[in-house]
Amino acid sequence: MFPDDFLSPIPPAPHFDWDAIPAPAECGEPLVDPTRLSPRIVYGAAYLRQGLPGEETCLVRQEAARRLVLAAKKLPEGYSIYIFDSLRSLAVQKALYDQFYEVAAKEHPQASPEELEELIDEFVALPVKRSDRPSPHATGGAVDLTLCKDGQLLDMGTDFDDFTPLAHTDALERACPPGMEKARDNRRLLFHLMESVGLVNYSSEWWHYAYGERQWAARTGKAPIYGFCPECDF
Numbered sequence: 001m002f003p004d005d006f007l008s009p010i011p012p013a014p015h016f017d018w019d020a021i022p023a024p025a026e027c028g029e030p031l032v033d034p035t036r037l038s039p040r041i042v043y044g045a046a047y048l049r050q051g052l053p054g055e056e057t058c059l060v061r062q063e064a065a066r067r068l069v070l071a072a073k074k075l076p077e078g079y080s081i082y083i084f085d086s087l088r089s090l091a092v093q094k095a096l097y098d099q100f101y102e103v104a105a106k107e108h109p110q111a112s113p114e115e116l117e118e119l120i121d122e123f124v125a126l127p128v129k130r131s132d133r134p135s136p137h138a139t140g141g142a143v144d145l146t147l148c149k150d151g152q153l154l155d156m157g158t159d160f161d162d163f164t165p166l167a168h169t170d171a172l173e174r175a176c177p178p179g180m181e182k183a184r185d186n187r188r189l190l191f192h193l194m195e196s197v198g199l200v201n202y203s204s205e206w207w208h209y210a211y212g213e214r215q216w217a218a219r220t221g222k223a224p225i226y227g228f229c230p231e232c233d234f
Helices: 061-076 090-107 113-121 179-194 216-219
Strands: 041-043 080-084 142-149 208-210
Touching: 041 061, 061 080, 061 179, 090 113, 142 179
Parallel strands: 041 080
Antiparallel strands: 080 142, 142 208
């Protein structure tokens, strides 16, 4: 079973001075497929399943992959890690951005383009190439994932890419509706498992974890080591 402390509450989201984070000092680490390193890591190619131009192969930086393998080894029998999305090209990023921009425009018809951009920036980065501030999924250091038990996705309270306040990682800590206690506990398991191997969470998305990129740097006080991957430049 999981350690008892894996069921402890998820702490409140920290606040960062993003302007104080330096540009990545690219370390040159290669990309690898973590599903080839552990039979308990599975790739679901979520965006391809939705008919979007997603990635057929799961790719992350070598050290991030090693830490995912460590997390998989900590899982009790019957559990596995299910990856929705990892390295993401600019083409995929643009398709996602356009999709959610359209949704936001319908939900907020009075909003200006600038207000819509600010609204969706919390969840989907602009599809632009920036060496000083690359989007997390363009670095190879970010991965969207969840846990499975006996091949079934655990209930986390919302679907993947549910961009509402309920998707915030600690949302069920602040207010847990009746009947969602199991989802709250499942989020705790995922959070503490990933934190135990050095992967940090993006507080607006319970499924998003990262290593080596700017958010990891903000959380650890270190300089980011993963920059924009040339493989994403299309």
